[in-house]
Amino acid sequence: MTLILALDFGGTKLAAATVNIGSRKWLRYERRFSPVGADASTDLEIMRSLIYSVLQDTKPAAIGVSFGGPVDASTGTVRLSHHVAGWENIPLKALLEDEFGVSVGVDNDANVAALGEHRFGAGQGYDSLFYITVSTGVGGGWILNGQPWRGSGGMAGEIGHIVVDPAGPVCLCGKRGCVERLASGPYMAQNVREILENELSRRRGGEVLRSLVGDNLTLLTGQLVSEAAAAGDDLAKEVLHKAAWALGVGIGNVANLINPQRFVLGGGVMKAGEDFWRVVRQVARETALPEVDFEVVPAVLGDDAPLWGALALAETGMA
């Protein structure tokens, strides 16, 4: 039996699991929320306890790590975390290799999820795919020729920051009308909030949204926008439609540029409802040239996608 250790440093939670190569069931599995005010040291401390708990007295043959933030995968160095302080330039691969004496692969969560879906999920048997996560942010990971493509500086996959509407609202990155600015959960909530707070607005809709949060608009989330849209709220439908449009244009543009077989969509978007998916697929189809074929499908690995991807990453490192 060859044991693999898979680790997931999410923005708000940490998980460790062991699996025997070839098995599709975790041997041991532990997860814990990152405490409020956590920094890199406390996260590493908690992860260490999870690791020893799942390993017990066994020793892994390799370790794969998914990290929720930019990573230099060639050196396994974390560049930073957008959620947790103190992760600037942490040599995570080196730290783990020193401690456990085995080969370690570290990559960002979108690349790892792409690898996981390719090996174990919606991308099995596909030679080229683009995995897109649409949640708090919008990011992506590539499989080309059956292998991860990370770009010359490890920055490939940033579909969240391609411009689809140069006349759109300003994104945190400084540009207007990025995919993330229109399609991420928090930005969808913000778009709804701004319209509701504008007293001059006389548009229809918003009643369901207001009732969902008891008029406390700071409680709005992308998920609630989806729910309100499903319940028929016109304003929620409009904002959700614009999000789906942005994602559809992004996917169609990517199809024209790279022509992958499949687009696999994961993250909060999985719960966005039939209408959302229908618009995404329709706009993507209209944006791509008629000769460019592709499918847009939901991810299948769910919350454990980073861990399954970390397993795939560890196996890749052993090959």
Added chain:
Amino acid sequence: MTLILALDFGGTKLAAATVNIGSRKWLRYERRFSPVGADASTDLEIMRSLIYSVLQDTKPAAIGVSFGGPVDASTGTVRLSHHVAGWENIPLKALLEDEFGVSVGVDNDANVAALGEHRFGAGQGYDSLFYITVSTGVGGGWILNGQPWRGSGGMAGEIGHIVVDPAGPVCLCGKRGCVERLASGPYMAQNVREILENELSRRRGGEVLRSLVGDNLTLLTGQLVSEAAAAGDDLAKEVLHKAAWALGVGIGNVANLINPQRFVLGGGVMKAGEDFWRVVRQVARETALPEVDFEVVPAVLGDDAPLWGALALAETGMA
């Protein structure tokens, strides 16, 4: 000595050349314009005469072909030509292999040019690059991991038809604000013409443009728009600036998605002037995330790029 035969089926001209592997000078080289009213049969007839003229009594070890239109590179079948009738589903690779009994590689001109620039031009030593031709149309070709990337259906590289301005003018493909609709030569000329023909327009500029074509606006070309802009014509500058903006947004988006080391720009755009290149680079830089590094450089192989690329394609087929 190992002899390679390189062929270029352009939209308006045909060329054949021979070279010894390792040499950077053509042994023999012939080119001819495609006659008015040419179809696939006449083009093939002319090319056959060029081939026998450059081959004389020698026999090539391999043949590489650049075709100015969509090609299924996996089978070497031409899908169609947008310029010359009768090219629908012509098995060009099979025809040439039957006639000459050697291995033949056929691909579209953008992919072939990418390969040529990578092997002999502005992409030498670069592992990843995107070649973009900006002329009558706008297309592109990929080198990733040092190899051509053609996409799952051979359609990768279509930067001409990614949408950069959803509120822009309608493209032949049916969408609004494609890169090609804003940045190709004929469309730049059309944009200028439409503004000049609109009698209600009271904007500045256009005097130089009118003088260049003696008031016959049907004679306008992208090249003349560039020349008028260089001579200070405000209208020409505005249209050229919009073209450079569109190309810059496209390049920045591609940089975020794929993160290649270099963008190599060839075609008529080479003569668009310093201002054009400055705007392209600036907008591309602003569109890409700060962490995404890349260079935008002119192609160096010029009019012979398809032939040099065909040579590289033939060599690839022999490897």
